[in-house]
Amino acid sequence: MDKNSVIGLVLIGLIMIVWMQFMAPEKKAFQDTAVNDVAVVDEAGDDSNGSSSVMQDSGSTDAFGEFAVAAEGEEKTITVDNELFTAVFSSRGATLKSMVLKDHLNSDREQFDLVKNADSGALSLFFQTRDGKKIDTRDLYFSTSDQQNEVVLTGDQSYALTYKLDISSERSIIITYTFTGDNYAIGYDVQMTGFEGLLPGNEYQLEWDGGLLHSEKNHDDEVQNSWASAYMGGSLLKLDASDSSKNYREEQSGVATWIAVRTKYFVAALIPSSPTEGVFLSGSHKAGDKFEDYTAALKFSLPADEKTYKESLVLYVGPIDYNVLHSLDVNLEKIMDFGWDWLTRPFAEYIILPIFNLLNKFISNYGLIIVIFALLIKLVTYPLTMASTKSMKKMAALQPMMKELQEKYKDNPAKMQSELGRIYKEAGVNPLGGCLPVLLQMPLLFAMFYVFRSSIELRQQPFLWAKDLSLPDSILDLGFSIPLYGDHIALFPILMGGAVYLQQKITPTTQTNEQMKIMMYIFPVMMLLFFNNLPAGLGLYYLMFNVFSIIQTYYINKTSSTDDLPEIAPAKPVQKQPKKKKGGKKR
Numbered sequence: 001m002d003k004n005s006v007i008g009l010v011l012i013g014l015i016m017i018v019w020m021q022f023m024a025p026e027k028k029a030f031q032d033t034a035v036n037d038v039a040v041v042d043e044a045g046d047d048s049n050g051s052s053s054v055m056q057d058s059g060s061t062d063a064f065g066e067f068a069v070a071a072e073g074e075e076k077t078i079t080v081d082n083e084l085f086t087a088v089f090s091s092r093g094a095t096l097k098s099m100v101l102k103d104h105l106n107s108d109r110e111q112f113d114l115v116k117n118a119d120s121g122a123l124s125l126f127f128q129t130r131d132g133k134k135i136d137t138r139d140l141y142f143s144t145s146d147q148q149n150e151v152v153l154t155g156d157q158s159y160a161l162t163y164k165l166d167i168s169s170e171r172s173i174i175i176t177y178t179f180t181g182d183n184y185a186i187g188y189d190v191q192m193t194g195f196e197g198l199l200p201g202n203e204y205q206l207e208w209d210g211g212l213l214h215s216e217k218n219h220d221d222e223v224q225n226s227w228a229s230a231y232m233g234g235s236l237l238k239l240d241a242s243d244s245s246k247n248y249r250e251e252q253s254g255v256a257t258w259i260a261v262r263t264k265y266f267v268a269a270l271i272p273s274s275p276t277e278g279v280f281l282s283g284s285h286k287a288g289d290k291f292e293d294y295t296a297a298l299k300f301s302l303p304a305d306e307k308t309y310k311e312s313l314v315l316y317v318g319p320i321d322y323n324v325l326h327s328l329d330v331n332l333e334k335i336m337d338f339g340w341d342w343l344t345r346p347f348a349e350y351i352i353l354p355i356f357n358l359l360n361k362f363i364s365n366y367g368l369i370i371v372i373f374a375l376l377i378k379l380v381t382y383p384l385t386m387a388s389t390k391s392m393k394k395m396a397a398l399q400p401m402m403k404e405l406q407e408k409y410k411d412n413p414a415k416m417q418s419e420l421g422r423i424y425k426e427a428g429v430n431p432l433g434g435c436l437p438v439l440l441q442m443p444l445l446f447a448m449f450y451v452f453r454s455s456i457e458l459r460q461q462p463f464l465w466a467k468d469l470s471l472p473d474s475i476l477d478l479g480f481s482i483p484l485y486g487d488h489i490a491l492f493p494i495l496m497g498g499a500v501y502l503q504q505k506i507t508p509t510t511q512t513n514e515q516m517k518i519m520m521y522i523f524p525v526m527m528l529l530f531f532n533n534l535p536a537g538l539g540l541y542y543l544m545f546n547v548f549s550i551i552q553t554y555y556i557n558k559t560s561s562t563d564d565l566p567e568i569a570p571a572k573p574v575q576k577q578p579k580k581k582k583g584g585k586k587r
Helices: 003-022 034-042 061-070 220-222 320-325 345-361 366-380 382-397 399-408 413-427 436-454 491-506 512-531 537-558
Strands: 077-081 086-091 095-101 123-128 135-136 150-152 158-166 172-180 183-193 203-210 225-231 233-240 248-253 257-264 266-272 278-284 293-301 308-319 476-482 486-490
Touching: 034 512, 061 158, 077 158, 086 172, 086 308, 095 123, 095 308, 158 320, 203 266, 225 293, 225 345, 233 278, 233 345, 257 278, 266 293, 278 476, 308 382, 320 345, 345 436, 366 382, 366 537, 382 399, 382 537, 399 413, 399 491, 436 537, 486 491
Parallel strands: 077 150
Antiparallel strands: 077 086, 086 095, 123 135, 123 203, 158 172, 172 183, 183 308, 203 293, 225 233, 225 257, 248 278, 257 266, 266 308, 278 293, 476 486
16 A cells, blocks of 8 residues: 555545534524414423423313313223334324334333323324414323224234314314334324314414434434434425533424434334425423433414315334335435435445345345445455556556656656656556545445444344444443543454554555554554444444455455566656857868
């Protein structure tokens, strides 16, 4: 590896470190200025995240107005069990109170509930009446004709759960959930009758309140990957409540494709079927609490001249699985962070994930899939590696002549550069050829970082000594933290550092000075520090990539030579022309 290659790799490594630290998205804090569009939500009470508060006096006419007839009742729950989840719904609020996924466990390898607000529920309709009453349907008791306590579905079986709220003989709300046996998506239909002219501005909100419960051992990492978002106009609106000293709020008017609240590996999303009036996102983070609380709401407009209003949505509460999200055909997969949309995201969506999906049809172990993927990448880049290695070997063969030129023209830099350019051209070498394969692979490496960090497919997948390819393959917890290194020792980065060093040793180089010898030790150490806290899957990939590079370089060194290097004549010395004497010759 020549000087340019090493410098390029060092700069790339520094860019990766700085980029990861400072390229986080801007956090938008709550603004104290009055916003009329969200007056209904913002004035709902003392709830720090701006969502509707639960009324304390549930039986008071002063609190609910004409809705007081439904403020008292008996709560009835029903459990819906399909092949993918077990969900509990309540007649109090016609809301979701529990969601347990069957195929995904928490860090203790136990089933866990995603719904944080298990007492009040996560879903609600929220609106303000013309007499100033703020109504959250979670405070009201719905009726249901279904007498079952549990429904079990498999395959293509379906079931509809209907709740009805009768306010008067002419005014009612009907909420219907529709389930299938093999799908995370739940149909969510709302029918409001007799509400024309009842709501100021004819507006109501449908919201998910309370965020999602965490499931990972590393709470700091999960907090960093938790946020509320909305997809509007082909772009992602994101709100991350990272600062405990601030309340965060974001709202936009217009048509939303979906709203969502996510953790590192799971998401709850509401997907409307008709145009919305806007979205509302809010979030808060209590100091010392390893949890960020979010509310995401869709704003709808009720037609003033329609007695019966209907809206159909899809509720998705499940894993952040690219294939599952993509199958919904609403760009919900955009909630996955694959880095730059113009560079790393295409590599992730159109190269890495399709190849992984193809290999997963034949291989169930993702560790083996990563090894095979590294081999495929090396085979694809073999022509570049071959050309680069041959170019560096030629450069090494030209070193004596180049040193001679540098010594000869040390006082004439322009002439020296001209002669070096002539030599490169005649020899058919590119002095930067060693950097090209590395630079071309950097977008792929960045994309791999994002995929391995966020893909649920690697979560809790073991390989060799690594218990979870989505986490560092720690073989020893130190009990204390070393700056730049961490509080554990991961084995894949150590092996990778050794592989990087060995690769540098067998790679042709044009430099033999002390600085380059030092760099041969510094660069592997940098890679060791950088990868120690990254997912084991990424360390495995880069380890195998370097192992295959060593094999490839060894083969090229054995099968290629510089015998075909053309004869390059040294520069001819510039001869001064003798000056002609003035005047003729005397006879």
